[in-house]
Amino acid sequence: MSTVLLIEDEPALGMIVSDSLGVRGFKVIHAGNGAEGLNLFREHQPDIVVADVMMPEMDGFTMAELIRKENPNIPIMFLTARSQTADVVRGFELGGNDYLKKPFSLDELIVRINALLRSKPAVQAVLPALFNIGRYRFDPSRQKLMLDGQEVLLSHREAELLRRLYEQRNQVLERSSVLTELWGDDSFFNGRSLDVFITRLRRYLREDAKIQIINIRGIGYKLII
Template sequence: MSTVLLIEDEPALGMIVRDSLEVRGFTVLYASEGNEGLALFRQHQPDIVVADVMMPQMDGFTLAEHIRQDDPDVPIMFLTARSQTADVVRGFELGGNDYLKKPFSLDELIVRINALLRRKPTSQPTTTALLPIGHYQFDPSKQKLMLGGQTVLLSHREAELLRRLYEQRNQVLERSVVLTELWGDDSFFNGRSLDVFITKLRRHLREDTQIQIINIRGIGYKLIV
């Protein structure tokens, strides 16, 4: 059965969630704060991370940044009472895969965990070559976009989106496909989040005026190089 790393600084809630997961057959690693959670992640390499956002010492967003440096694929779910759009978008931008607002149903939590685990890739192709995008060089494995002596470090989701656009360059990358693969579903909110990431990639690539990311209304996006 799958191993869940649970990081939650409210002891009562942490115990309830841990017990509920263990009853359903999950192996649960529990930490009460971010630094401890990161150490457990690096030691045990769990199948999924479920982390509170607001924690002492290291918050959930910072934890996610560290985890994404080690593992670009492990699913990360945030638990939080914060529901402002900016917070949610930031969580996805840092590599989060799902966002559950407190208070939540334990049944819903478990359904979402199982959904994320089903989407987790069993193997990930390793890309070591630099990909030419106009005058830029793109390193998908290190999430770096380079032009001359300048390097931009992309977020996990920016790099994955750019990789897909590159693989489909001069063709349409379907919006519904990329939303399902990177966000989990093609809901309206996730669509807005995708639009934010497209805008960021356009900004990163603006030094080469020959490069365009075109919006194909109602269908998707096309990278023209």
């Protein structure tokens, strides 16, 4: 039985979603605000987090950022009426895996939860302490990219994307696999978000002209060192 931590400050909606998930075999832990949600996450270590964004005491984005620092693999889904591109991108930058706009279908919510649980890694990969990427040093565990004493703090998804590119360096990293593993599915919208992240990584690595991230049309990306 998978445990879902649901953080929703609207009591009626929280009850409806909790009951619907419970009927379908999930164990549900419900919190009414972000601060309570963070405490319950630490206490129960759920399999997935489903969180509203606009909440009292601590908003969903802040809570998710703190959760992601403690657990890089747990799936996080945002539920919100906010659908502007900047809000969606920020949610993904902070480590969210999916984004469902209110009002939503309970059947769609359950399908997405199951998809995220299937894509969750069974065991966290063991990473070397540091990667050498051209002139750069990359610390995946601390999400830091370093050059000549300067540091750039990467988001969770930026760090995971760079790690995958490095592990497949000079080979093609398939676009569809990255979208499924880091975004939850390979939808058009998620594909556009991935393109934004690739552009950011190119900018971070621009001080070393020998490093390139090239597009392999229709297939994916290649990190050339």
